[in-house]
Amino acid sequence: MSQVIPVEQLKSLTMSIYRYDPSVDEKPYMQDIVIEVPTDKDIMVLDALHLAKDQEPSLSYRRSCREGVCGSDGMNINGKNGLACVTPLSEVVKRNKLTIRPMPGLPVVRDLIVDMKQFFDQLEKVKPYLITNSDNPEIERTQSPEEREELDGLYECILCGCCSTSCPSFWWNPDKFLGPAALLQSWRFIADSRDEATEERLDALEDSFSLYRCHGIMNCVSVCPKGLNPTEAISNIRNKLINREK
């Protein structure tokens, strides 16, 4: 059971952080860095990392928006993937300790920074853009509010990678199984009333790996910081595939 420590009692906090810089280190190691966190307010894991970096300027991680919308700082926080910038310490600190590792399953570039190439390569495979053959009208295409609502829960994806890197099927076959993030995007365009390439998109998912490696384990759903549901998107695609076989 996770034990949540009231933040008022936190003074020094031990952060155990995965360190590896191939330019200077022979192998990865865990480094303990003790930081002082304020007692009167909750801070985010990203703020805690900044405090650690003040002591160890060589500590490396990605960050940009610091408000959960750019998708830079996905990492493994006390065993679970999440965005450092919107994860308050009060939610994750256990026994006054915080362990931070890079997202699993992708090669580590340095410290908490992983090589996202495989993740983006899979995304590109689903042709993540609107495909139309008909001519564009003079003004915008029309779309009813109900049609537009179909995109809610899909278009908000920030490509942080938390889902795919917590998916066992993606770990084993990162080159063949597209993974939850890419499949969510695939469905985002299939579900768009303006897109005219549904058949082409479905054809590309017919093989036994791209989609069918998903075993419904739902890790992706439980970690998505935007509350999106890739599993549902995947099952929607499955249904489309099944229905068209009939």
Added chain:
Amino acid sequence: MLVNEIINAKDLPVMEFDGIIVGGGGAGMRASLQLAESGLNTAVISKVFPTRSHTVSAQGGITCAIQSDDPDDDWRWHMFDTVKGSDYIGDQEAIEYMCSEGPKAVFELEHMGLPFSRTEEGRIYQRPFGGQSKDYGKGGQATRTCAAADRTGHSLLHTLYQANLKAGTNFLNEWFAVDMVLNTDGAVVGVIAFKIETGEIYYIKSKATVLATGGAGRIYASTTNALINSGDGIGMALRAGMPVQDIEMWQFHPTGIHGAGTLVTEGCRGEGGYLLNKDGERFMERYAPNSKDLASRDVVARSMALEILEGRGCGPNADHIFLRLDHLGPEVVHKRLPGITELSKTFAGVDPAVQPIPVVPTCHYMMGGIPTNINGQVITVKEGKDEVIEGLYAAGEVACVSVHGGNRLGGNSLLDLVVFGRAAGIYIEESMKQGVDLKEASHDDIDKALERLNKLNASSEGEQVTALKERMQQNMQNNFGVFRTKDLMEKGIQDLSKVRGEVENMHLKDKSATFNTARIEALEMQNLFEVAEATAITANTRKESRGAHSRDDYPNRDDDNWLKHSIYFSETKEVSKRDVNYRPKTVQAFQPTVRSY
């Protein structure tokens, strides 16, 4: 591998493109799309993966007279509002171009797939924003800001990334551009950049270089801006001997979340939210009887700051204002403002459908920047005359074309990005067809552009970034905020000049070649410093109050002396004046009058 030695031009690998765009935000990717679609070999250089650019944070929308909410809406009304909002130092030819070309640019975004919210008729949903009017200010509040819920920037940026993938743009993602390479004619022929993952340094050669590096809000201690907004393009331009324009004009957004700095969109007030002081008074009714909470941002921010200064702030320290939304009902709040709900819960611990959000005016947007004409070509000023810099373009927040003048209207930045990103692309495409012939850079030229990076890489002693940055940010916050005055500004300028030497001679301890964020933060610090000093000196020189620039010692607008752009060069630290454009092509110019809301 370490990178700790001086590297010379003759040992430097070279990469070559027809056009390079430094920056993968909205402006950069709109420009690159134009170039890639025209078949030019185009590369986007971005220090972060493009969808991590700051444009992703934009919430409320993109303002444009697309005549969805109001079939009679007119781009000329939008132009009028923008000129007035700018406090009459926006260039009218540029504003005319933006407002009239805008609808085309917005419809293009829709055709690319941008998931705009929709009206019952299936058209793009528009919401009211501050400073908007019908019929040249005579017809009441307009409803002109096109929105995708409160995630318009996210939708726009992802859509542009998707369109660029489709068009086959080359992406140099997680590459850091350090400085521009100029040939002996003073034309720009590419940049020095390094691949962040490996530390490899390149000369990236190009016939057209577009700076689209975004803003620099991190010069202030409290800002709505992303951590990466360090004004790199401004730093590059100033170091290369080019000027910046109206850089003293910084927008403070009325509603940054107290304590965190994260933004809640003006769209909150557009949807019907309003501001309250500690007495529960809707105080904007006093300051702006007509537009109230939807007066222009400079006006609202100043009113809030006054309420707080006069002791009517909320909370135990009377240091913030409440933004009330709960009267709109959970339906509207959750449907129209889902992102705001999320941010308020995370950063203020309140659900806006139930409780008010604590907010304060927070540094938000850089109206000034690198001066350009409407084709995106960068302008310098020699002996009082405009001169185009060959090979160099700028678009987006880094540029000052100038459509925002002394104060930007909400929703006008996203429009600026796509209209002028596109315009720069179109112009470059044309000029490539005509043939571009620029002199090759010599080894000396390239070595010059390498100087700053070499110095940092070889450094063995000096100050660390963190302390210098905090000192500068506090200085800017305390001395160049919503209200400004001579004594404080002079003190601030002095302090900046004291630390300049230390900033130029920082010590980079970590020399690793691999994803070295300490190296990047040091280079960014030097850019931030250039922006801060330019802001400080220019602010102290503009002896009037106009738009976002508000002086206690010169409380009035002075059209006789200051109906002008300011122009600043860092070499001389001197400020001169440049004429504002009052020559729109198809309408009569709007003349300055008293600005009231």
